Amino acid sequence: MSAVDAAAVDAVVIGAGHNGLVAANLLADAGWDVVVLEATAAPGGAIRSAGVTAPGYLSDLYSSFYPLGYASPVMRALGLTEHGLSWRHAPDVLTHLLPDGRAARLNRVPETTAASVEEFAPGDGERWLAAYSEWLSVSAPMLDTLFTPFPPVRGGAALLARLRPAGALRLARRLILPSRRLGREIFRGEGAQLLLAGCALHTDLSAEDAGSGVYGWLLAMLGQEFGWPVPEGGAQRITDALVARLRTRGGHIEYGARAYRVITARGRALGVSTTGGRRWRARRAVLADVPAPALYLDLVGAAVLPPRLVEDLAHFQWDGSTVKVDWALSGPVPWKNPAAAGAGTIHLGADLDGLTRYAAALTTGEVPHDPFLLVGQMSTADPSRSPAGTESLWSYTHLPFRHEWPADVVLAHVERMERALEEHAPGFGRLVVGRHVAGPGDLERENPSLVGGTLGGGTSAAHQQLFLRPIPGLGRADTPVDRLYLASSSAHPGAGVHGGPGANAARAALARDRFLTGDAYHALIATAHRAIY
Template identity: 35%
Template sequence: MKLANVVGSGPNGLSAAIALARVGVRVTVFEGEDVPGGSLRTEEATLPGFRHDIGAAVFPMGVASPFFRSLPLQEHGLQWVEPEIPLAHPLPGGDAVALFHSLDETTANLREDSGAYRSLMEPVADAWNDLIYEVLGPVFHVPRHPLALAGFGLKALQPATHLAQSTFATERARALFAGLAAHSVVPLDFAATSAVALVLGVTAHAGGWPVARGGSGAIANALTGVLTSLGGSVRTGTWVNSLRDLPQADCTLLDVTPQQFLKIAGDAVAPERRRPYVKFRRGPGICKVDWALSEPIPWQNELCRRAGTVHVGAFMEEIAASERDAFEGRCNDRPFILLAQPSLFDSSRAPAGKHTAWAYCHVPNGSAEDKTAAIEAQIERFAPGFREVILARNTRTAPRMEAWNPNLLGGDLSGGSMELTQLLRRPKLPPYSTPIPGVYLCSSSTPPAGGVHGMCGALAAEAAALHLGVRLPSLTPQR
């Protein structure tokens, strides 16, 4: 029997372990924390009975993921909860735009830009069942659906600011698109930032932006349950500081950043082969606030009261300025805010009649600046009286996020900057393999990069399987 070690029990580490265990490899996962999950952890961070997702919290790519969809996660307790509206974006004067499940509702809400939005998004939505395997597949592969991919790529490779300005006539539609593109965590005039906006937009229409009932820890528990049902195991409370700390195995997969890989590898990587890992650029960090609330956030616009996720940042120019400042090492006094209010749709998150919410903004990597006041001021612009419903708060600056999960270097949620050139080589080619034979990276620092979808782990497992001489089942549907 082949043996494999996996270091780190985030969604990618667990996915890599499951992919190998499904073909009979005996896998052991080593996790430093007392519970598995990496950033999939739910804690009472403010007051007793108020349950907060400290890291990952909303999962459009989770329900879209070909790998997650191949697993019996529901049999192991996972229940997706879909908000009434995936995303709302409040605007000055009490207006708001929204991303609905229905393409028709979304276009109607965009008024003058209804036709432009439909022309942009409908072809992507129609091809989505084919495109998802291209978007979340290996960076370099022979496309199974070349026409669909080519049509998507012509739009996706454009900077978000350019595509928004050339497509939409109104600031309302541009604001919605810019907020989606800001999930790329790079300046919105960078190439391929439109890809993130297109993918996140179409997921709302094709699958949704759900939360996990009870908190994101339920996803980790379900993945762990699948792994143990296949004979794998997870050892918590076991920090791995060196490859020498691991038992003998036929291969090892590391759910860590490139910088952490070098520390664990030590002198097993020759100096001349360390450069790609040393030079791998971190993305901006975040400052995140969790709130216990006496009642729901008092948004001016009722669409925001029906949405699971809310983007707060007025129009495109304000959003773009905030994202550029964070990328270039400056803090912004009016930061773009990503906010979620899961207790509106999952009553297990708070005591009866009470609520939880969280929000974060991007900050320079490693910045210790506390942006609580700026975050709350931004929300207050569109929800007057918000501060009056706060019962308690817990703020984590970028260094505190890293202390909570060492994989979040400098508070970076994405495993490294997602600018196009780095996406293509995260951190080197070929991806997943390292200078050490039989040792592979399987974290979000590898393709297809950040997001909770497990595909980095599943694709790294394919590379490891070749080394082991075993074959993994294809995630691409056969025609």
């Protein structure tokens, strides 16, 4: 390969985040010659680990617990355990600590979870077991439906066959309920309701938003069925396994290769040029694991896109900015309530009304004075993360979306986070032997796809899901540019380490190339895009 023009490859994948690596692996499985262009010096996107707090302590820099990654049919089919990936579980999946000191626990043993929620309201234990039984009846087709291209024909048909029309209609209603409403319809006490609502706030939605219930229900039930496991040895092991698998199939990753432009002619993607002036020619496809605005406006350019698509992008909504802190602790967290001691993940600082107030502050552009915290006890889940008898801890919370936040505002928010931890775990501060703070700007500088410190590739709100993601369209990876595919979390089915967007993009590229004649497939997609844009 020369310094200016690379030899042609079948596919160029922009971005070595997990979706880009999933797409590259699936194309390599089909015998394609694939190169992945990664702007930074390391693969993984938001799945990376490093020692950033103190010697001997390992921190996951972005994501940490992986119920979706563990349960996803896409990730399971890749066989990553054959490439060094192994999983660990904390004794408890999740504990939600209320301001009054009570706790609701989610454990992989359903009866243990039931006993915890029963303490909040008589009968909620049985109601939890009934809700879980309902979940198990739809779990497999539901997961198949979630992680396949829109419309999900096979998974949808399987769900309909199991539920019958009446059951399907009731499931459809459940999918659009706010999490507070869903919790109150199923349970009587606040414990079980908070397990659902707290899980919903892993997105940028509030407990009052339409559609938030399905996220809470999904994460809680996945936790009950599969747990929220972590990779032994750090999140980086997922990335390492994807990279190792790709290499065994002949794929190649170029680091420090920041995409500058998707090369197009006559409405077709021909390759990618990088900021260093190098050009990569793609015989069959270009797949982009970057946010939708970056692909369309920066890499392709508005001039070659339908005007209505460009107009729609002006309404693209990001999710919230994030502040993440990692701590190295010289001992276990001294929780007031011992129910938190064995949990991999802790939801901290809010009851149901508190969750609503927190989300309302974000919606109105205010910095929450009482932030809702997601806390991860990584050594509790995987003892290899720190020396024996210590804890590698993290917490994150959200700020309203901004492209940049002043350092003093971020540090003031970190103080609020640490005060909340100290309130629930007196003496926490005395155990800190190292700390690493990543504000929104820090997250974006380390990973350009985390625009403004956002984690989801765009809001999880109903108006930007399914065929409305990232903008009103087909709900597919195909773009108006022939042979160009969106493979990031900005595409359906959205955020989470499940590989869905990457797999969907790879499937679309393969369909364009093989399953239909190229011209027929392109004509079909182009006709659909003309009708929309």
